[in-house]
Amino acid sequence: MIKVLIVEDDPMVAEFNKHYLEQVGGFTLQGIAGSVDEGLKLLEKKEVDLILLDIFMPGLNGLELLSQIRKMGKGVDVIIVSAAADRSSIKKALQYGAVDYLIKPFEFDRFREALTTYRERAALMQDQEKLSQVDLDKQIFHKEALGRTGELPKGLTRETLKLVWENIREMGNQTFSTDEIAQRVGISRVSMRKYLSFLSQIEVLKTEVLYGAVGRPVYKHRFIPSKAKAINGYL
Template identity: 55%
Template sequence: MINVLIVEDDPMVAEFNRKYMEQVEGFQCGGWASSVEEAKKYIAEQAIDLILLDVYMQESNGLDLLSFIREAGVNVDVIVISAASDMSSIKKAMNFGAVDYLIKPFHFNRFLEALTGYREHISIVRERSLLSQEELDRLIYHKSITKDLTRLPKGITKSTLGMIWNCIQQHHKALFSTEDIAESAGISRVSMRKYLAFMTEIEVLSMETIYGTIGRPVYQYQVLPQAEGIMNSYI
């Protein structure tokens, strides 16, 4: 198992990251630190393989921890997860050896890509004494052999998905049904159900089943907070 330390001063965000991490096979949470100094204590006392590191914290800057790790020669890897999107922070993190950098808000597919890529990286490092060129390239360029996480499934087209998303943004800010969006977009209900099911699967929409007194249940959809970031990776 890959032992992970979450360094994040917001308890709700730390818990969110932990729940995401526990959905990925091969990872376990070894602890949570709310500051750089607290993280240093964890590193000194526990065998930590990977740190999920925030940059902007009330008492400290996460990049100071990254600098400390490299200067002290601590054998631990770091994935930065931060709202810091300025080139200076990103460049500094990369120069100090961060293996990946996720900008908040991110969606699960990008998080999954980061962790599965790291899991492949660490398996090569632990299990190989000699490397092929392909294995070395994956280590250097952080290439993953996992599937393309933003590839559209069969029967879903980019143009139609984009048109439906635009329609939802313009006309359906609150709860809406399959019939509502199908009428607005001019698409059959059968086709619309397929697209709405896909958007629910990738966590763009939430779905609620409403049972009336007679007839079939009605499926109500609502846009989730992280929807725009996810859709940008598909359309």
């Protein structure tokens, strides 16, 4: 089991991350820290393989924790889970060795993808003394993710993308949930998630999260007119 530490100052977000983690096999939660100082103390007491790390926290921020971990020589991997979307934060996180970067808000599918990819990578590195170029490209560098401009990710079709895009354009500035657009287009919620994830990756959609009193957060999507040209090469 991969041992995980969550470092997140917002108790509600920490609980959602814990809930998500419990739904992905192969991981066990070692603890939740509400600050960098608390996180460092838990790292001293418990064995940790992976940290789900927020950046914006009172006192020292997550990037400072990541920097300290590297200076201490600890072989702990880090996935950033933060609202910080600025170039400087992302660049520093990657320079300090973050293995993935999730920008809040994100849907469970993206969280699961990050954890599943990490789990598969950890298993690959543990089981094989030498890796082939194919293994490196697929498992480590993710060369097959989006492909060339105009090439859709596996599982998406140009015809359905056009239908999804037409319906999104018709709604204009109106926000919509995954269920709403899935019903409107006439495809399953699972399939629609893949199309919305792709549109978010090429930045023609903005996703917002609404936290309710109980249950999972509700994700609302909105079309970004200024980014519309980004999809032209895929239609």
